[in-house]
Amino acid sequence: MAATGAGLEGIIAAESRICFIDGEAGILSYQGYDIRTLGEKASFEEVVFLLWNGRLPKQPELDQLKAALVAHRELPGPVEAFLKSAPKGAVPMTVLRTAVSMLALYDPQAQDMSPEANRAKALKLMAQTATIVSSFDRFRNGNSVVPGDPKLNFAANFLYTLSGKKPDHVMERAFDVALVLHAEHELNASTFAARVVAATLSDIYSAVTAAIGALKGPLHGGANEDVIKLLLTIQTPEEAVAKAKDMLANKIKIPGLGHRVYHTLDPRAAFLKDMAKELGERTGHVDLYKKSNAIQQYGKEAKNLNANVDFFSASTYYSLGIPIDLFTPIFAVSRMSGWTAHVLEQYHNNRLIRPRAEYMGEAPGKPWVDIKDR
Secondary structure, three states, X not given: OOOOOHHHOOOOOOOOOOEEEXXXXXXXXXXXXXXXXXXXXXXXXXXXXXXXXXXXXXXXXXXXXXXXXXXXXXOOHHHHHHHHHOOOOOOHHHHHHHHHHHHHHHOOOOOOOOHHHHHHHHHHHHHHHHHHHHHHHHHHOOOOOOOOOOOOOHHHHHHHHHHOOOOOHHHHHHHHHHHHHHOOOOOOHHHHHHXXXXXXXXXXHHHHHHHHHHHHOOOOOOXXXXXXHHHOOOOOHHHHHHHHHHHHHOOOOOOOEOOOOOOOOOHHHHHHHHHHHHHHHHHOOHXXXXXXXXXXXXXXXXXXXXXXXXXXXXXHHHHOOOOHHHHHHHHHHHHHHHHHHHHHHHHHOOOOOOOOOOOOOOOOOOOOOOHHHO
């Protein structure tokens, strides 16, 4: 059997029209649209439609999608009851994984594998994943759920249902762009997990539950949580550089720097860097931006390490008032658009995903040794 790269690095495992990445050139595109174009011009709802349909929506189609996302926000009663009864100290990603799995119990179309039913379930998952995250945070803090405002877009509504306060235009735009940038990233660990499950013709709820489980792992999701925790231990940009220097000298990975695919600047990081600075100046957290920038510059100069999407999303989310342990669940809220797009694509032209392993054990045919002689 031919040898393969560890971790399947560089191995082509699927054909897809959804996402293109050139890690050497720093290119990322969704359905042919460069991420820079989408970050500047698209709303998150437009990106959701694009990922699912391969084209941008016309105005009536966009209006219909927005209305459907509003209509499906409400959770089934038992799922909301679970969120209310979950331990206040529970890890939010664990709660999210369980609650998303529960949604299948209360969806009459859960086992309907027709294309129409699967698209309807994708729509529900997009709407209800956000509600799960904001509702759990409200409940664990002793607050009641904030009903969504149908006049707000997806990003603004999430911030509103989380905090009870409607965001201003800058905050709304920053979070909307963050959702766009996190929406899709080809066959990362969680998306691959979703496609593997979907390839068995298991239901879409099972597939995205597997994806959430993969995202929960610290080698995939959670880097932005580690970034903000690091930044909060540092007082000045000068101290940030000293900390980064010490970490690299001791071969400790600096969270948010470097990427498995990109060997140049992550094209998503530039957007978030500018937003982190603007939001920091507006909210009194510009020190976070300055410390981040100092670490990024030192990492680049010392080891040619570039910031990835998680690095500046950390201070962006913190400036928006989002609790640190919700950073990864919010990643899941955005990435649900990409996960569901990949599951729908897998169903459309399905083949069971069944790779082989290169055997590294002893040669076959070993003689049996009776138990009394072992």
